[in-house]
Amino acid sequence: xxxxxxxxxxxxCGNQLGRAxxxxxxxxxxxxxxxxxxxxxxGSSRTASQFSDSMSTFFSNSNPPPSGKPLAPGSEILDLKAxxxxxDTEDGVVSxxxxxxxxxxxxSRQTLHDVSxxxxxxxxxxxxxxxxxxEAIAELVRSQAEPCDSLQSxxxxxxxxxxxxxxxxxxxxxxxxxxYRGVYRFATSVLPSKDGKGGxxxxxxxxxxxxxxxxxxxxFDDMNDVVARLLTxxxxxxRFPGQLNTDLNEITTNLVPFPRLHYLVPSLAPIKTKxxxxxxxxxxxxxxxxxxxxxxxxxxxxxxxxxTNPIRDSTVIACGIFVRGKGVPVSDVNANVARLQNELRMPxxxxxxxxxxxxxxxxxxxxxxxxxxxxxxVINDVFGSVSDRxxxxxxxxxxxxxxTQYCEEAEFSESIESLAGVMEEYATVGQRGRGADTKxxxxxxxxxxxxxxxxx
Amino acid sequence: xxxxxxxxxxCGCQLGAAxxxxxxxxxESLSPFFRKGPSSSSSSSSSSSSSSSAPPFARAVLVxxxxxxxxxxxxxxxxGWRYHPSDACVVAQGGAANNWARGYAATRGExxxxxxxxxxxxxxxxxxxxxxxxxxxxxxxxxxxxxxxxxxxxxVRDEFxxxxxxxxxxxxxxxxxxxxxxxxxxxxTLARLQGCSDLVVAHENESASRACKKLYSIPSPQINDLxxxxxxxxxxxxxxxxxxxxxxxxxxxxxxxxxxxxxxxSPQPPTDxxxxxxxxxxxxxxxxxxxxxxxxxxxxxxxYTRDTxxxxxxxxxxxMHMCGAELxxxxxxxxxxxxxxxSVANMLFLRGDGGTAGASxxxxxxxxxxxxxxxxxDDVWKVxxxxxAADDVAYAPWNPNPFEARRSYANFQRSYEKMGAxxxxxxxxxxxLQRVVRCREKFEVRAYVHQYAAFDCGEPEFEEAFSxxxxxxxxxxxxxx
Numbered sequence: 001x002x003x004x005x006x007x008x009x010x011x012x013c014g015n016q017l018g019r020a021x022x023x024x025x026x027x028x029x030x031x032x033x034x035x036x037x038x039x040x041x042x043g044s045s046r047t048a049s050q051f052s053d054s055m056s057t058f059f060s061n062s063n064p065p066p067s068g069k070p071l072a073p074g075s076e077i078l079d080l081k082a083x084x085x086x087x088d089t090e091d092g093v094v095s096x097x098x099x100x101x102x103x104x105x106x107x108s109r110q111t112l113h114d115v116s117x118x119x120x121x122x123x124x125x126x127x128x129x130x131x132x133x134x135e136a137i138a139e140l141v142r143s144q145a146e147p148c149d150s151l152q153s154x155x156x157x158x159x160x161x162x163x164x165x166x167x168x169x170x171x172x173x174x175x176x177x178x179x180y181r182g183v184y185r186f187a188t189s190v191l192p193s194k195d196g197k198g199g200x201x202x203x204x205x206x207x208x209x210x211x212x213x214x215x216x217x218x219x220f221d222d223m224n225d226v227v228a229r230l231l232t233x234x235x236x237x238x239r240f241p242g243q244l245n246t247d248l249n250e251i252t253t254n255l256v257p258f259p260r261l262h263y264l265v266p267s268l269a270p271i272k273t274k275x276x277x278x279x280x281x282x283x284x285x286x287x288x289x290x291x292x293x294x295x296x297x298x299x300x301x302x303x304x305x306x307x308t309n310p311i312r313d314s315t316v317i318a319c320g321i322f323v324r325g326k327g328v329p330v331s332d333v334n335a336n337v338a339r340l341q342n343e344l345r346m347p348x349x350x351x352x353x354x355x356x357x358x359x360x361x362x363x364x365x366x367x368x369x370x371x372x373x374x375x376x377x378v379i380n381d382v383f384g385s386v387s388d389r390x391x392x393x394x395x396x397x398x399x400x401x402x403x404t405q406y407c408e409e410a411e412f413s414e415s416i417e418s419l420a421g422v423m424e425e426y427a428t429v430g431q432r433g434r435g436a437d438t439k440x441x442x443x444x445x446x447x448x449x450x451x452x453x454x455x456x
Numbered sequence: 457x458x459x460x461x462x463x464x465x466x467c468g469c470q471l472g473a474a475x476x477x478x479x480x481x482x483x484e485s486l487s488p489f490f491r492k493g494p495s496s497s498s499s500s501s502s503s504s505s506s507s508s509s510a511p512p513f514a515r516a517v518l519v520x521x522x523x524x525x526x527x528x529x530x531x532x533x534x535x536g537w538r539y540h541p542s543d544a545c546v547v548a549q550g551g552a553a554n555n556w557a558r559g560y561a562a563t564r565g566e567x568x569x570x571x572x573x574x575x576x577x578x579x580x581x582x583x584x585x586x587x588x589x590x591x592x593x594x595x596x597x598x599x600x601x602x603x604x605x606x607x608x609x610x611x612v613r614d615e616f617x618x619x620x621x622x623x624x625x626x627x628x629x630x631x632x633x634x635x636x637x638x639x640x641x642x643x644x645t646l647a648r649l650q651g652c653s654d655l656v657v658a659h660e661n662e663s664a665s666r667a668c669k670k671l672y673s674i675p676s677p678q679i680n681d682l683x684x685x686x687x688x689x690x691x692x693x694x695x696x697x698x699x700x701x702x703x704x705x706x707x708x709x710x711x712x713x714x715x716x717x718x719x720x721x722s723p724q725p726p727t728d729x730x731x732x733x734x735x736x737x738x739x740x741x742x743x744x745x746x747x748x749x750x751x752x753x754x755x756x757x758x759x760y761t762r763d764t765x766x767x768x769x770x771x772x773x774x775x776m777h778m779c780g781a782e783l784x785x786x787x788x789x790x791x792x793x794x795x796x797x798x799s800v801a802n803m804l805f806l807r808g809d810g811g812t813a814g815a816s817x818x819x820x821x822x823x824x825x826x827x828x829x830x831x832x833x834d835d836v837w838k839v840x841x842x843x844x845a846a847d848d849v850a851y852a853p854w855n856p857n858p859f860e861a862r863r864s865y866a867n868f869q870r871s872y873e874k875m876g877a878x879x880x881x882x883x884x885x886x887x888x889l890q891r892v893v894r895c896r897e898k899f900e901v902r903a904y905v906h907q908y909a910a911f912d913c914g915e916p917e918f919e920e921a922f923s924x925x926x927x928x929x930x931x932x933x934x935x936x937x
Contacts (some may be wrong), residue, residue, distance in 0.1 A: 001854075243678070247551050247553065253553045254554055256904075257903035257904045258902075314669075329676045331676040350636070352631070353636050354632065
């Protein structure tokens with residue numbers, strides 16, 4: 001039975017990212033497509049590509065209009081549509097998508113766009129557009145969610161810098177939380193938030209800022225492609241067979257020990273795509289050596305999608321290691337986990353905090369590749385710089401009047417407190433990890449009545 | 457009496473299938489675990505050739521949250537048996553997310569399709585061949601097997617508990633690497649089973665993997681290898697066995713028309729799972745058992761192995777018990793004084809030597825049907841097992857009857873000349889239980905608890921589970937030194 005994911009791309013950045021993602025995901029499925037023969041006109045038979053189970057996660061297939069009858073996996077690919085909602089407050093990027101090479105993937109009823117934009121104003125997006133379009137967005141989501149047999153997750157792609165992606169995106173997350181209890185929400189958030197409102201998603205992957213290594217001569221396109229790779233790798237294990245399958249919702253269960261500490265820092269290895277990929281492939285190496293090298297890269301600074309100190313120098317609260325490639329033995333990964341347990345700083349209560357996934361179908365460019373998702377206090381590097389920049393503006397109340405058109409000033413102070421709270425929570429868990437050997441040293445206290453919250 | 461197996465989650469389904477493979481490969485009666493398939497349409501060769509009759513169906517109910525594993529089991533070609541499609545249930549789609557509470561919640565309340573499962577169980581209970589026990593097979597680590605497995609065990613207990621005994625086979629995960637919250641899941645599983653199961657047989661992936669590496673020479677064992685190993689271990693005590701020797705005087709008339717060679721009938725019905733449960737769990741506070749088996753060896757070595765009963769198989773199994781070794785290769789022959797673990801009850805199963813070991817199928821088929829196998833020279837019924845009841849094996853003083861031996865002429869897997877298995881309800885389970893409650897450290901900081909609380913399994917439920925399991929640990933610890 002398919003386990004569908006509905007993708008919501010909000011704002012300019014979210015929609016550009018979406019384009020890279022759908023492009024990549026189509027290529028990936030094309031590379032693994034199976035053909036079979038279907039009845040043709042006049043009793044003949046012809047060979048055509050089959051709509052597979054693995055495709056049904058991201059795509060729906062149906063008879064072409066006017067019939068539009070949905071088709072189950074195993075059928076011929078006729079009218080393939082992305083399970084996606086394209087949302088923006090201006091029409092540029094969405095219209096571009098609808099005119100571009102991916103146009104057949106989206107019906108116009110899958111889109112919602114205005115013309116005026118949110119002017120990089122979170123409050124305008126959240127309150128202004130949020131109030132105006134709440135109903136319409138709910139309807140849009142419903143039209144994608146209802147045909148699913150077994151909806152597993154929502155993917156939200158948005159930036160946290162602009163007004164639409166951050167403001168309206170946050171509003172969308174809240175809407176999903178209210179209407180679809182039990183369906184996990186994954187947010188891919190580009191650039192760190194200036195508020196604590198990421199709190200409505202179950203997991204936030206990659207508050208992400210540019211790195212020279214990633215950009216490597218390209219611009220936004222290359223970066224978007226890296227993020228697209230991240231998203232296809234994240235879902236590879238639920239779409240394709242493997243020795244150790246991991247569902248998206250298992251990632252949430254295993255990597256988020258406290259509700260607020262749900263920021264996962266991704267690393268990819270090899271990080272280079274496209275042109276450099278062929279040089280970078282380590283075809284001749286045996287798998288044990290290869291896996292070891294990939295692990296080393298993922299815990300260094302250069303392969304991390306967030307601009308921070310290397311993960312190996314941080315306190316890792318929990319970590320997922322996901323390998324794509326044919327026939328990589330789990331024992332090779334386990335050997336590295338054993339080594340990491342000794343090398344990494346981890347809280348004493350989560351020394352075994354590793355979740356492993358093995359997917360048999362390799363990523364497009366590499367025979368063997370690895371993605372790690374680390375829940376680590378390294379994220380405070382990012383939050384720290386966000387909060388510094390915020391405080392500089394806030395002290396002079398700069399720009400605030402733009403926001404107070406739509407929201408109360410109190411929201412600002414709540415948000416910055418919330419962010420400070422998350423940072424402090426990460427910091428205490430981190431220190432706890434450092435002080436793991438001195439057990440008496442009670443750095444934090446536990447709130448026994450609250451649901452798993454850490455008090456200060 | 458027969459046994460109905462309920463296989464829950466990926467691990468439960470696969471291990472269950474591996475166990476049926478082993479249960480089918482025997483010269484004992486298949487009827488406790490299988491029911492007849494529809495007889496073949498052509499009646500011309502009704503009795504002369506057995507191959508014409510359709511393979512029997514496993515007495516089993518398959519439950520999972522996604523159809524992939526279940527449907528592959530339904531369609532897989534098996535040797536000598538199969539699953540009936542109506543015995544497969546896919547419930548609570550969407551999965552359990554490695555979360556015990558999510559799996560358990562799926563068995564409760566409106567919208568849960570537990571009715572599917574209880575209906576399938578009821579259908580099987582109403583079939584011919586009285587069912588005396590239900591055997592639930594599942595893992596402790598993931599969410600589906602553990603949470604759903606507990607919920608289903610409770611459902612079966614509520615609906616049919618008055619006429620059935622329930623045993624669970626629960627597989628403990630590797631010590632690390634599979635699921636980060638696996639110790640939470642194991643904690644909640646074991647605590648629930650303490651309440652709703654009559655006997656819990658705990659297997660460990662870690663020792664199955666070690667057995668594959670050390671005894672079977674499989675350098676990097678796959679999931680299939682582990683299931684095969686644990687399937688053997690489960691079948692080693694489940695297969696029919698007897699409490700008293702066959703009355704050799706009884707006439708050949710009782711030999712049915714079944715074609716495989718039958719052994720002289722025993723005056724008493726064979727031991728079934730409900731007998732095992734009753735014997736192994738004489739007290740509510742002590743329900744946890746584990747299994748040992750010797751020899752364990754790759755099929756290729758079996759033909760070259762000659763063993764003796766008292767000096768070989770029985771002596772090695774006893775020494776495994778004495779020194780607390782899970783595998784033959786861990787035996788410490790120096791540990792001589794008193795057994796390391798105090799036992800509540802031990803059951804020894806000796807199987808062989810009916811003389812069919814290593815016999816080619818052709819040779820076996822060549823024997824005239826219905827004839828009794830000649831009583832072998834190395835008679836399993838003459839083996840002295842009194843050393844297990846001796847003073848050096850420590851037992852709980854309050855159990856007047858803590859040891860029994862069960863035997864069968866049938867060669868285990870038609871290939872082991874002599875095989876012994878020990879089911880032990882003893883302090884041997886303590887290391888597992890102690891490892892599981894170690895997740896208290898995680899609970900002290902309330903890590904991950906919010907994930908469980910979202911499915912009505914909050915701090916009070918955790919506290920209750922800890923106190924249940926700590927009580928069990930205290931029970932077992934109080935047995936001895």
